[in-house]
Amino acid sequence: MTPTMARPGGRSAKVTAAVHRAVEELLTDGGSVTVPRVAARAGVNATSVYRRWGDVAALLADTALLRFGTSGDVPDTGTLRGDLRAWGAALAEQAARPAELALLRAAVTAGPADPGAPDGAESARSACLAGRNAQAEALLAAAAARGEDTPTATRVLDHLVAPVYFRALFGLPAPSVDVLVDRLLAQAASSPPG
Amino acid sequence: MTPTMARPGGRSAKVTAAVHRAVEELLTDGGSVTVPRVAARAGVNATSVYRRWGDVAALLADTALLRFGTSGDVPDTGTLRGDLRAWGAALAEQAARPAELALLRAAVTAGPADPGAPDGAESARSACLAGRNAQAEALLAAAAARGEDTPTATRVLDHLVAPVYFRALFGLPAPSVDVLVDRLLAQAASSPPG
Numbered sequence: 510m511t512p513t514m515a516r517p518g519g520r521s522a523k524v525t526a527a528v529h530r531a532v533e534e535l536l537t538d539g540g541s542v543t544v545p546r547v548a549a550r551a552g553v554n555a556t557s558v559y560r561r562w563g564d565v566a567a568l569l570a571d572t573a574l575l576r577f578g579t580s581g582d583v584p585d586t587g588t589l590r591g592d593l594r595a596w597g598a599a600l601a602e603q604a605a606r607p608a609e610l611a612l613l614r615a616a617v618t619a620g621p622a623d624p625g626a627p628d629g630a631e632s633a634r635s636a637c638l639a640g641r642n643a644q645a646e647a648l649l650a651a652a653a654a655r656g657e658d659t660p661t662a663t664r665v666l667d668h669l670v671a672p673v674y675f676r677a678l679f680g681l682p683a684p685s686v687d688v689l690v691d692r693l694l695a696q697a698a699s700s701p702p703g
Numbered sequence: 704m705t706p707t708m709a710r711p712g713g714r715s716a717k718v719t720a721a722v723h724r725a726v727e728e729l730l731t732d733g734g735s736v737t738v739p740r741v742a743a744r745a746g747v748n749a750t751s752v753y754r755r756w757g758d759v760a761a762l763l764a765d766t767a768l769l770r771f772g773t774s775g776d777v778p779d780t781g782t783l784r785g786d787l788r789a790w791g792a793a794l795a796e797q798a799a800r801p802a803e804l805a806l807l808r809a810a811v812t813a814g815p816a817d818p819g820a821p822d823g824a825e826s827a828r829s830a831c832l833a834g835r836n837a838q839a840e841a842l843l844a845a846a847a848a849r850g851e852d853t854p855t856a857t858r859v860l861d862h863l864v865a866p867v868y869f870r871a872l873f874g875l876p877a878p879s880v881d882v883l884v885d886r887l888l889a890q891a892a893s894s895p896p897g
Contacts, residue, residue: 617872618812638873667878668886671869672861678811678872679832684861692862696886 527551528558532572536608542569570619570633573612578636580643589652589659590694596648597669597686600641604677613637614678641670660697668693721745722752726766730802736763764813764827767806772830774837783846783853784888790842791863791880794835798871807831808872835864854891862887 531550535542544565548555562568584595603609616633645665652659672684725744729736738759742749756762778789797803810827839859846853866878 614812618808634873638875666869666875667866667883668862671865675860675865675869679828681832681860689861692890696890 524551524553524557525561527553528561528568529572529575532568533576533608533612536611537606539607542611544568566615566619569612569615573616573619573633574636576609576612577616578633578640580640580647583644583647583651585651587655589648589655589657590690592648592651593665593669593690593693594687596644597673597690600670601673601677601683601686604673605683610677613674617678642666645670658698660693664693664697668696718745718747718751719755721747722755722762723766723769726762727770727802727806730805731800733801736805738762760809760813763806763809767810767813767827768830770803770806771810772827772834774834774841777838777841777845779845781849783842783849783851784884786842786845787859787863787884787887788881790838791867791884794864795867795871795877795880798867799877804871807868811872836860839864852892854887858887858891862890 528547528551531547532542534550535546540546542565544558544562545555547565547568548558551558558568562571584592584599586592586595604613612633616637619633642662645662649659649662649665669686669689672689673686676682676684722741722745725741726736728744729740734740736759738752738756739749741759741762742752745752752762756765778786778793780786780789798807810831813827836856839856843853843856843859863880863883866883867880870876870878
């Protein structure tokens with residue numbers, strides 16, 4: 510889930526890190542992201558960026574993969590309701606930041622095989638989805654181990670992650686995550702699985 | 704909601720229609736969409752396409768606006784459950800077609816002011832959202848007029864449109880729309896508004 514770790518280290522890894530940082534800084538500043546601007550900000554030659562990533566779309570997708578493709582740590586509040594609320598709030602907060610919203614958009618647009626992506630790398634889109642699914646599964650497994658009733662991970666994606674990402678992608682205000690979680694848990698207790 | 708109608712008619716309108724058709728055909732064929740390929744398929748000069756739309760991203764966004772920006776007709780089955788099921792199924796079917804999924808992705812990525820867009824045109828993204836919201840409002844108003852209890856339009860977006868579009872955008876199989884609608888109506892009857 511952290512593809513840069515598998516790439517050659519040393520100078521190449523430093524260039525990769527500097528380029529990703531430059532992409533995020535340009536997105537945060539709200540400026541347009543072009544290969545020459547990224548290269549200038551990262552202090553590398555534009556030709557190196559073109560050679561490594563192909564074009565700006567592939568570079569954005571690769572940066573998105575690093576940002577959204579990790580399944581990282583999940584909250585541990587002691588209850589499923591608390592964990593889902595904390596996790597959902599963190600997803601909404603991340604998706605509200607301009608740089609990360611731009612990367613989420615890049616992930617959604619990215620093709621399954623981005624030019625210049627390392628061999629065997631998942632696309633940013635499927636990595637983002639796999640990351641969220643793994644986090645949902647981890648929260649649900651912890652809740653099940655505590656003896657709590659749990660919805661399916663699919664239901665968590667459909668009724669918590671989907672509204673958070675849909676609203677971010679379409680430019681709507683973030684939803685009330687607490688209300689979404691309450692609905693999800695009320696549903697899970699009363700209606701058929703799916 | 705049909706911006707081409709407001710553009711100059713005659714030759715210009717014919718070129719616009721031919722270019723949009725060429726974009727959709729290329730997307731359906733699964734080939735890459737470039738300005739020269741669109742121009743060749745549409746039988747127009749590439750320079751005309753560049754002058755009118757700026758670049759391929761703006762052209763995709765404009766085509767997406769036409770495809771997703773309309774609020775069009777909504778089903779009238781006599782019950783809110785039936786209307787939401789038919790409408791949700793149509794949205795899922797549309798989002799599953801390769802050309803329309805590519806346009807939905809273009810809409811999500813499009814900026815609020817696409818270069819080359821006609822003056823005052825809404826972006827494809829906000830037009831898509833406004834179109835879905837107007838359709839939800841129309842279904843809900845018809846149901847309210849029949850005396851049915853109704854959820855809010857926001858809730859329809861969060862729990863029906865969001866999972867349908869989220870799954871399409873992230874490459875998951877379409878959800879069971881009937882199950883989503885059943886949950887939405889069960890929720891609306893039992894939990895706090897929002």
